[in-house]
Each structure stands twice: as structure tokens, then as C-alpha cells.
Amino acid sequence: MIGGMDERIIAACDGASKGNPGPAAWAWVVADGQGNPQRWEAGPLGIATNNVAELTALLELLRSTDPAVPLEVRMDSQYAMNAVTKWLPGWKRNGWKTSGGKPVANRELVVAIDELLSTRSVTFRYVPAHQVGGDPLNAVADQAASEVAVSQQAAGTAHGTADMPVPAPARSTKGRGAGEARSGSAAGSTARKSSGSGTIRAKFAGRCHCGKPYAAKDMIAKNPNGWGHPECRAALA
Numbered sequence: 687m688i689g690g691m692d693e694r695i696i697a698a699c700d701g702a703s704k705g706n707p708g709p710a711a712w713a714w715v716v717a718d719g720q721g722n723p724q725r726w727e728a729g730p731l732g733i734a735t736n737n738v739a740e741l742t743a744l745l746e747l748l749r750s751t752d753p754a755v756p757l758e759v760r761m762d763s764q765y766a767m768n769a770v771t772k773w774l775p776g777w778k779r780n781g782w783k784t785s786g787g788k789p790v791a792n793r794e795l796v797v798a799i800d801e802l803l804s805t806r807s808v809t810f811r812y813v814p815a816h817q818v819g820g821d822p823l824n825a826v827a828d829q830a831a832s833e834v835a836v837s838q839q840a841a842g843t844a845h846g847t848a849d850m851p852v853p854a855p856a857r858s859t860k861g862r863g864a865g866e867a868r869s870g871s872a873a874g875s876t877a878r879k880s881s882g883s884g885t886i887r888a889k890f891a892g893r894c895h896c897g898k899p900y901a902a903k904d905m906i907a908k909n910p911n912g913w914g915h916p917e918c919r920a921a922l923a
């Protein structure tokens with residue numbers, strides 16, 4: 687009987703935008719019975735925002751999995767997850783307006799996701815991104831989306847791509863890891879050199895080309911791929 691705990695699909699999905707908005711892509715990864723990445727797909731979106739990429743990743747995952755089998759979706763996007771699990775009922779009641787009376791952003795994507803969710807059993811699990819010992823499925827989806835955002839070429843097992851994306855080493859956000867210590871001097875020199883010429887405080891949260899997000903009010907710098915961490919600009923130089 688379909689629906690037992692041993693009969694469910696475990697998957698992760700993620701989106702990336704190099705500049706937010708900038709070159710963007712979506713990706714999903716489905717696990718095998720042991721929880722290891724088994725099949726994946728990633729597609730280009732041209733110029734789009736992080737939020738569009740995250741929602742598209744979820745939509746493509748739902749379209750690519752059997753609706754008769756319960757699905758567990760692991761995501762690092764609180765926006766996409768909240769949009770379809772918390773905010774959607776209120777948006778419907780308000781005639782697709784936010785609590786502030788504004789039209790709901792990315793409505794077409796949210797409506798399409800809602801239609802697919804209404805006919806199947808889906809549970810969502812939030813997994814923090816870029817954590818040491820973090821969720822391996824999400825890490826692969828994150829890396830796949832990041833790579834395809836740059837290449838703008840569809841990839842994945844269905845496209846004959848032989849190799850699974852290998853996630854970049856995670857950098858702990860708690861305390862200073864070795865990687866951060868190494869990049870500290872570079873970041874400091876970059877900030878001094880670019881004082882008044884490119885290093886600013888971010889008005890909004892976004893995602894650096896390295897794949898790691900930055901928060902509003904973090905210091906960011908312009909690099910060949912858009913805005914991101916000052917130390918990442920130093921690494922590209």
C-alpha cells in the first residue's frame with residue numbers, strides 16, 4: 687500500500703540568482719532508498735530573482751515526481767516554504783493580495799504549486815544552507831542551481847550529465863571556521879582598498895556567487911558576477 691513511511695520520495699530543491707536579479711537557475715535532487723542523491727535536474731531561468739528560482743525549483747520537483755507517493759521536500763528557502771505552507775491560505779482569502787494590500791509576488795508560480803500540492807501528500811523540511819554536516823541532498827541541489835545559473839545550460843541525469851554536482855565545502859556560520867580565518871585578511875584588505883569605491887551595506891538579503899547568502903546590512907562588494915561577499919571578490923581577483 688502506497689503511503690507507508692518506507693514508501694516515500696525524499697528530495698531537495700534550490701534556486702540560485704547571481705546578482706538577485708541576475709543569471710538564475712533552479713535545481714532538484716531525488717534520493718534513493720538509502721537517502722543518497724540518485725537523480726537530479728537543473729534548468730536555466732535567464733535573468734530572475736532568488737525567489738523566482740526557489741519557487742520554480744519546487745514547481746519542477748513536483749512535476750517530476752510521482753503524485754501517488756508521499757514526498758518529503760528539503761529546502762533552505764524560508765520564503766518559498768512559507769509562501770506555500772503559511773501565507774497561501776491568507777493570500778487566497780484576500781483575493782491574492784498581501785496583508786498590506788499589495789498584489790502577491792510571483793503569483794503564477796504559487797498558484798501552479800498550490801494546484802500540484804492539492805492532489806498529493808507533501809511534507810516540507812527546512813534545512814539551513816551551507817552548514818558543516820548539513821543536509822547532503824540540499825547541498826547538491828544548491829551546487830547544481832549555482833552551476834547552471836552561471837552556465838545557463840540545462841543539466842541532470844535526464845540530460846545525460848554523468849556526474850552529480852559536488853557541493854563546495856561548507857563554511858560554518860557559527861564562530862570563525864578555518865576557511866573564514868584564511869579569508870579574513872583578504873576581506874580586510876579588500877574593504878580598505880575599496881573604501882568608498884564598491885564596498886557597501888546591502889539594503890536587502892541576497893546570495894553571493896559562491897552560493898552562500900548574505901543578510902541585509904552585511905558589507906558587500908561588486909564582483910564580475912554581481913554583488914557578494916568582499917572576500918569572494920578578492921578570491922576572483
